[in-house]
Amino acid sequence: xxxxxxxxxxxxxxxxxxxxxxxxxxxxxxxxxxxxxxxxxxxxxxxxxxxxxxxxxxxxxxxxxxxxxxxxxxxxxxxxxxxxxxxxxxxxxxxxxxxxxxxxxxxxxxxxxx
Amino acid sequence: xxxxxxxxxxxxxxxxxxxxxxxxxxxxxxxxxxxxxxxxxxxxxxxxxxxxxxxxxxxxxxxxxxxxxxxxxxxxxxxxxxxxxxxxxxxxxxxxxxxxxxxxxxxxxxxxx
Numbered sequence: 001x002x003x004x005x006x007x008x009x010x011x012x013x014x015x016x017x018x019x020x021x022x023x024x025x026x027x028x029x030x031x032x033x034x035x036x037x038x039x040x041x042x043x044x045x046x047x048x049x050x051x052x053x054x055x056x057x058x059x060x061x062x063x064x065x066x067x068x069x070x071x072x073x074x075x076x077x078x079x080x081x082x083x084x085x086x087x088x089x090x091x092x093x094x095x096x097x098x099x100x101x102x103x104x105x106x107x108x109x110x111x112x113x114x
Numbered sequence: 115x116x117x118x119x120x121x122x123x124x125x126x127x128x129x130x131x132x133x134x135x136x137x138x139x140x141x142x143x144x145x146x147x148x149x150x151x152x153x154x155x156x157x158x159x160x161x162x163x164x165x166x167x168x169x170x171x172x173x174x175x176x177x178x179x180x181x182x183x184x185x186x187x188x189x190x191x192x193x194x195x196x197x198x199x200x201x202x203x204x205x206x207x208x209x210x211x212x213x214x215x216x217x218x219x220x221x222x223x224x225x226x227x
Contacts (some may be wrong), residue, residue, distance in 0.1 A: 042219045048212035056212035102160025
């Protein structure tokens, strides 16, 4: 049983290009959380999605960032017109039922903007 | 302001000793506290969760304590091994909301053979 799957593992983009990060949650889960980890900083919440719904996007910058989780296929985090400050590791996670379960994270996508 | 502080950025200990990592927080009222392990280039891996009304929880060589009066959690690894070398993250979980998990910046543990 695969855990949370993210791709690509590494992504290099030039300033001004678009970055698309994909995430498939654990089997049987229909929700994902996206987190960003900047160098020397803790993980920060970005957005929580269920299939076809954005539940909470309070941590996501208002401009250039968007997320979706279609009925079929993975969740996509999209960053338009990337800037150097977007360079970070982006993780998605899902969680089992109930608070006794922690979050299961994917291996992340490391975005480098050159 | 809200803060989560983990005792030090890096901790070196000798193999076989007990490693103790500290997580202090201010201006949060967490319902749960979680600990994760993160290896370089990998995502965090969940280790333990402790509830606000629990004092201590154990799992194999791991022990976590949670003192809501002191606003502190201690994470212990007994009989440490070089394979325990990693960054350990504490995370506070609030009772409600999707944006309810807040992470510290981690402590990088190195166990020296």
